Amino acid sequence: MNDKSELIISKIKKETILSLLRKNERIDNRGLEDYRKIQITTGLIGKANGSAIVKLGDTTVITGIKIQIDRPFPDTPDRGIQIVNAELIPLASPIFEPGPPGEDDVELSRVVDRGLRSAEIIKLDELVLIPGEKVWAVFVDIYALDYGGNMIDAAALASVSAILTTKYNKAIVENGEVKITDEQIPLPIGSIPVFVTIAKIGDKLIVDPSYEEELVMDARITFVIDENDNITGIQKGNPGTFTYGELIEAKNIAIRVSKKLREHLPPVHSE
Amino acid sequence: MNLKKPVKLLDENGLRTDGRRPDELRPLKIQVGLLKNADGSAYIELGKNKIIVAVYGPREAHPRHVVIPDRAIVRCRYHMAPFSVDERKSPGFSRREIELSKVIREALEPAIFIEEFPRTAIDIFIEVLEADGGTRTASITAASVALADAGIPLKDLVTATAIGKIEGKLVIDLNGLEDQYGEGDMPIAMMPSLGQITLLQADGRFSGEEFEEGLKMAINAIKKIYRVQKEALKRRYIEISKEVLESE
Numbered sequence: 001m002n003d004k005s006e007l008i009i010s011k012i013k014k015e016t017i018l019s020l021l022r023k024n025e026r027i028d029n030r031g032l033e034d035y036r037k038i039q040i041t042t043g044l045i046g047k048a049n050g051s052a053i054v055k056l057g058d059t060t061v062i063t064g065i066k067i068q069i070d071r072p073f074p075d076t077p078d079r080g081i082q083i084v085n086a087e088l089i090p091l092a093s094p095i096f097e098p099g100p101p102g103e104d105d106v107e108l109s110r111v112v113d114r115g116l117r118s119a120e121i122i123k124l125d126e127l128v129l130i131p132g133e134k135v136w137a138v139f140v141d142i143y144a145l146d147y148g149g150n151m152i153d154a155a156a157l158a159s160v161s162a163i164l165t166t167k168y169n170k171a172i173v174e175n176g177e178v179k180i181t182d183e184q185i186p187l188p189i190g191s192i193p194v195f196v197t198i199a200k201i202g203d204k205l206i207v208d209p210s211y212e213e214e215l216v217m218d219a220r221i222t223f224v225i226d227e228n229d230n231i232t233g234i235q236k237g238n239p240g241t242f243t244y245g246e247l248i249e250a251k252n253i254a255i256r257v258s259k260k261l262r263e264h265l266p267p268v269h270s271e
Numbered sequence: 272m273n274l275k276k277p278v279k280l281l282d283e284n285g286l287r288t289d290g291r292r293p294d295e296l297r298p299l300k301i302q303v304g305l306l307k308n309a310d311g312s313a314y315i316e317l318g319k320n321k322i323i324v325a326v327y328g329p330r331e332a333h334p335r336h337v338v339i340p341d342r343a344i345v346r347c348r349y350h351m352a353p354f355s356v357d358e359r360k361s362p363g364f365s366r367r368e369i370e371l372s373k374v375i376r377e378a379l380e381p382a383i384f385i386e387e388f389p390r391t392a393i394d395i396f397i398e399v400l401e402a403d404g405g406t407r408t409a410s411i412t413a414a415s416v417a418l419a420d421a422g423i424p425l426k427d428l429v430t431a432t433a434i435g436k437i438e439g440k441l442v443i444d445l446n447g448l449e450d451q452y453g454e455g456d457m458p459i460a461m462m463p464s465l466g467q468i469t470l471l472q473a474d475g476r477f478s479g480e481e482f483e484e485g486l487k488m489a490i491n492a493i494k495k496i497y498r499v500q501k502e503a504l505k506r507r508y509i510e511i512s513k514e515v516l517e518s519e
Binding site: 118 | 457470479
């Protein structure tokens with residue numbers, strides 16, 4: 001860590017957070033199941049096929065999508081490629097270090113990747129040009145710009161918003177040759193996941209932890225929920241624990257909150 | 272993601288590709304204290320999985336800047352040997368191994384009395400020698416036994432298994448084939464006596480009811496694995512007491 005002091009929360013602030021929570025109140029006046037203010041801007045990177053900046057309270061994150069023709073993976077010759085990469089760059093916080101992606105970056109990339117993949121938001125089987133030879137590869141690149149807590153949900157909102165508004169040049173296959181046309185088409189979209197992260201502080205479960213709340217939380221759990229209230233991903237984080245009852249409650253909260261969160265997403269193919 | 276299945280994962284009698292019932296674990300064997308240099312060690316065989324775990328510490332933490340003044344740091348490296356899988360795996364750390372090292376550490380750390388050992392490091396090294404689905408959960412099961420073997424005070428052992436979904440049905444302890452072609456995978460670790468869940472992940476698709484049902488099935492299976500862990504530790508303690516008696 002560059003600056004360990006940023007990882008320390010004053011005792012008085014910690015006590016304030018805990019004593020407010022005992023009354024079911026939060027330090028920023030939110031309810032236990034409320035997200036911070038969400039602002040999503042799509043399509044501002046001209047050179048990207050799709051892009052979105054998400055502001056979630058004090059957290060800002062950008063996702064850009066680039067699409068190119070690639071060879072399919074040998075074990076999936078009849079599917080396109082989805083690659084998610086997330087970088088917690090030192091621009092975004094004194095707690096992020098320069099250098100190759102660390103554990104937190106890798107976890108974030110892989111959690112977002114699995115959530116998108118399990119929901120099949122990008123229908124990869126429709127991105128095949130010549131089976132075994134040429135498929136479309138969709139690169140989802142996530143960059144933290146300002147870190148104010150709950151990076152997973154912000155990164156996922158940005159990635160889903162960018163995917164939903166992505167356009168790329170249609171390709172046609174003639175005599176075994178791939179020809180790129182001028183026609184701009186959207187990605188084939190399957191089901192649309194939203195990610196809901198819940199922090200456990202003492203015996204309370206709170207949605208969308210801020211940075212200060214993350215510093216005092218025991219553990220966090222992220223549920224990925226599709227439009228039919230199915231769970232398409234889970235990731236528990238931090239060395240804390242949950243009881244069976246807490247997990248059931250967290251799952252119910254996540255399903256409830258996912259409906260409100262979904263309203264913030266741009267309509268499919270809207271750019 | 273549903274890939275084309277080469278085989279039916281559940282036959283007409285409701286049995287799985289390896290002949291198991293949906294709620295049946297693979298054959299499980301745990302051996303404790305097999306390594307000489309490590310402070311604690313364990314070897315686990317779960318079906319075709321073969322995993323060895325070594326624990327070093329609590330010991331002086333290096334580099335010095337990682338030291339935490341009021342507790343031990345816990346470090347974990349989960350690694351798969353190049354020959355452990357069908358296609359040779361590059362020996363370097365993959366992104367998967369980096370993530371799994373993190374979630375395994377976070378699954379084990381809640382069980383350790385880290386505040387008893389300030390300014391030290393507890394290092395957990397996991398080497399997967401052969402992999403066939405469920406290596407992260409088998410690693411956790413073995414690592415907590417290795418921690419106990421190292422004499423590190425624990426609040427409880429940590430025991431893990433996975434719930435999966437194949438042909439629309441919930442099953443316990445996925446094998447490699449079921450993991451690859453199934454419709455969902457949900458690894459779970461817990462401290463069984465304390466009822467505290469320390470790891471939970473999922474991919475694929477589960478309804479809310481399947482999630483609740485799956486958790487209950489996992490907790491049941493975890494109780495069985497917990498007994499095997501404790502028996503393995505008892506066998507080791509009997510060995511040690513014999514060695515001590517013989518040396519006197």
